[in-house]
């Protein structure tokens with residue numbers, strides 16, 4: 384349903400473009416500080432459990448996955464809430480963890496598949512998640528959108544921004560930033576409507592933010608794309624049921640890659656192509672996620688993201704370790720297959736233009752994964768939230 388609660392002619396202090404991890408956080412913080420905020424979101428508002436209907440999958444060598452809706456890609460996250468390099472963000476990480484209710488996955492929510500893996504390696508650590516475990520039914524549906532609304536997503540911050548007076552426009556795609564005499568004065572939408580504000584913050588994600596900047600005449604954006612490329616390695620273990628339990632409840636962090644229990648429905652056709660008929664409930668899998676080289680780029684009409692030799696090497700090292708763990712857990716070695724590479728953490732495409740959260744030009748800021756120097760090789764939401772909180776504090780003279 385389209386949300387449009389704003390007076391078009393009104394002047395705002397801030398326009399925030401996009402409502403994902405970065406946009407929702409900065410909007411909530413600024414509105415909380417009493418600023419007049421307009422959030423413009425290209426996608427629609429959907430119930431948490433229906434977010435998978437808004438997936439946009441970009442074929443670019445390594446497939447890039449996002450959702451285009453109110454709340455952005457946080458709506459389909461696995462709930463993993465992990466700190467990046469702590470540095471100057473320490474206090475903001477702590478604040479974010481408190482607000483998200485971050486907690487380690489309790490034993491009660493570790494299913495049979497997770498336990499089978501836990502038994503065979505001492506290196507597993509328990510994943511911190513932004514999930515209310517009193518509500519979570521451990522159904523394994525996180526990446527489709529939480530049917531119980533038990534997982535934190537950015538729509539919670541949007542709601543808090545609205546309570547503080549922010550206005551929200553959905554299904555309204557921003558085409559470009561309106562720039563006059565070297566400063567941003569507003570935005571123009573795809574339908575040609577203009578909205579004015581003292582300051583514009585772009586939070587359309589690492590694929591769309593550089594495109595908006597390019598359409599606004601800003602150069603030197605779009606390169607340096609990383610996506611934390613991953614594959615899922617899996618095989619047959621009868622009745623293990625990982626497909627119907629909370630995934631990624633554990634992780635092993637190695638130099639350059641991360642392993643985590645993960646069921647992927649893409650494993651089924653891979654097994655079929657080997658002549659193996661597999662039921663989803665009989666597959667045990669491990670995700671291998673690497674900190675890929677930032678060699679991709681975004682252009683007006685396309686995204687290019689391949690695998691470097693180093694990426695292939697890291698994926699292969701991770702795949703071998705995953706295979707060993709799966710075999711120790713009882714998976715039939717003859718059945719082990721891997722999916723094609725995908726990426727769910729696009730970032731880095733505006734890094735050269737922004738130093739320590741500086742503006743792109745007067746009164747124009749970027750606040751999303753596109754300004755995180757990376758790759759982090761770990762789930763980035765907590766870092767994006769911490770960084771957005773810091774930017775809001777800087778913009779309101781509190782940091």
Ligand SMILES: Cc1cc2nc3c(=O)[nH]c(=O)nc-3n(C[C@H](O)[C@H](O)[C@H](O)COP(=O)(O)OP(=O)(O)OC[C@H]3O[C@@H](n4cnc5c(N)ncnc54)[C@H](O)[C@@H]3O)c2cc1C
Nearest residue numbers: 401403405425455456460461462463557587752762763764
């Ligand atoms: C399946 C999946 C699972 C994940 N799990 C986790 C996890 O467990 N933990 C974690 O930390 N990370 C996870 N991630 C990654 C995480 O969701 C993203 O890294 C994060 O949401 C990026 O935040 P962002 O603000 O940069 O962009 P987004 O959250 O993608 O937000 C961008 C917003 O901008 C809007 N937009 C785009 N173009 C325009 C335009 N022209 N005009 C107006 N609006 C526009 C989009 O609709 C979207 O709402 C996962 C990702 C996927 C795909």
